[in-house]
Every structure is written in structure tokens, then in C-alpha cells.
Amino acid sequence: MARHQKRKIVPRGQLFGAQSGSSSTIIGGILIVFALFVGGVFVWFYQSQRSTQVELNPSTLCPKEVGRRPPAVYVVLLDQTDPIQELQRKSVANQVLTQMQADLEGSGAEAMKHARVEIWTFSDGTANTYKVGDVQLSLSNVLSICNPGSPAKWDHLYKNADVVKKQHARFYASVRDIVESSLRFPEAKQSPVIEALYGIGAQVFSAPAMVDSRKRLLVVSDLLQNTRTLNFFASKPNFEAWRRTPQSRQTLPNLQGVAVTAFVVPGVRADLQGDDFARFWVGLLTAAGATNGTHAWLHKIQ
DSSP states (O other): OOOOOOOOOOOHHHHHHHHHHHHHHHHHHHHHHHHHHHHHHHHHHHHHHHHTOOOBOTTTOOBOSTTOOOSEEEEEEEEOSSOOOHHHHHHHHHHHHHHHHHHHHSTTHHHHTTOEEEEEEEESOSTTEEEETTEEEEEEEEEEEEOOOOOOTTHHHHSOHHHHHHHHHHHHHHHHHHHHHHTOOOOOSOBOHHHHHHHHIIIIITSGGGTTSEEEEEEEEOOOOBSSSOBTTTSOOOHHHHHTSHHHHHHOOOOTTOEEEEEEOOOTTGGGSSHHHHHHHHHHHHHTTOBOTTSOSEEEOO
């Protein structure tokens, strides 16, 4: 007679408890792997961002690294020959700052970080004299500072976000102060606009350190040329006729590859700032090798 063996009955709760423990172990392992992955990504991001940080000079906000060339150079050229009214000065300063911020912080902002920003003025004064052909003018660099870049979303993870914000605010405050103060000046006897453009092309944009840099120029002027060799008040400007003169060969600026926008301030003779005037300046900027990118070359300030 066959013997009946007794089956060992495993309690139901004990069976399910073993499965539950196994599942918990698997889930725990997955969470640990996930945590290690996230931590690794964070460490990589932190280190990569820290490695791209640039130590800045506290006064100029430019990189301290000796021999480092600026990725871009941004020049604002202010005409100090025909006085501007108080309301116009505020409007000009606002438009310059608005355009500058759009250029420095719009699309391609990363390429404009640490760009060198310079404010220049010109008049017929005796300080910082510069001679172009037969015309002597005063051409002065009144501010040289670098764009520290706008505060980024993740700044607080790898650097002092408050410092970044303060640098950003100080940069624009410095530019505004200089622009507004430079727009207060007495009337000059002549207005050497072309010669000033020549000087900026020679002294700034043609410098060896700027060969590979992006180049941008904002001009604030009524653009009413008034010198012994070319006087818009005496006759209508004609670029083709001027281009054939010996003076043009001496004074045509070199603005090759420079993106130019001129903020045209209403002059004492607004009737002279018409179609002939516009054709002259577009012709000159084209011959000088300038570009206008997505901007109009001439932008009238009301």
C-alpha cells in the first residue's frame, strides 16, 4: 500500500511576503541607479559650467586673461557738433540702450558675451586730435567696458547669481551715464562725420586684435557733413560726384564687415535730410564695405 506523504503547506501570507521583498529590492536598486545617474549628470553640468567661467576685471568687466581677444567689438559713435535738446537726449539714450541690449542679448547672445563695448565722441575740438586728409577733428574714446552677459537660468547652481546680476546692471548703467553725459556739448564750427567714421575704422575695427571679432557700429548724428572739403549746407550731396574727388580717396572709411546703424537726429536743417542725403550715406557705407544685417542703415529719431 502506497504511503501518503504529507505536503508541507506554505502559508499564503509567507509566499506573498517573499515576492514583495524581492520587488522592493529591485525597485530600490533602480532608484539607486537613477539617483547615481542624476547625480552624475549634475556633477558633469556643474564642472562643465565652471570650466567655462571667465575671471573678470572688476573695473572694466573684461576677461583678465592676458592676450585674450574679444569675440566682438561694439562701438557707439556720438556726434558732438550740433547740440541736441534735452528731450532728444533722453530719446537718443533710450534708443541706443534698447538697440544695444537687443544686439547683445538677443539671438546669438552667447557669441556676444565678453564683447568689448566702446563709446567714442567726435567734434572739432583740440583734445585727442586726429587728422584725415585736410580735416582735423577731435576723436575720443570715453568708455571701454566689456559685456558680462545677462543672468542665466542656472547661474545659482555654479556661481554667485547676485554678482552676475550686479555686473549686468552696472554695465548698462555705465553705458547710459556716459551716453547721456556725452550728449551735452556746445556747438562746433564744423561737422567732420566722414572723417570720424574713417578714424573709427582705422583705430578700432582695423586693429589686428579685432580681425576675427564680430563688428558693430551705432552712429548717433544728424549726418550733416560740414567741412571745407564737403559741405551739405552749400549743395545737395551726391555720392557719385564726391567719389570722383581726391578727398574721397583720402577719407573713405574702411568699415569692411562692420554692421552699421545710424540713428539720425533731426538737424538744424531737417529739410536737408531727404532722399539725396539718404542716397549719399547708403552709397558711402556700401563703398566702405559696411553691412546692415537685419537693420536699416539709417534710422530717424523723432
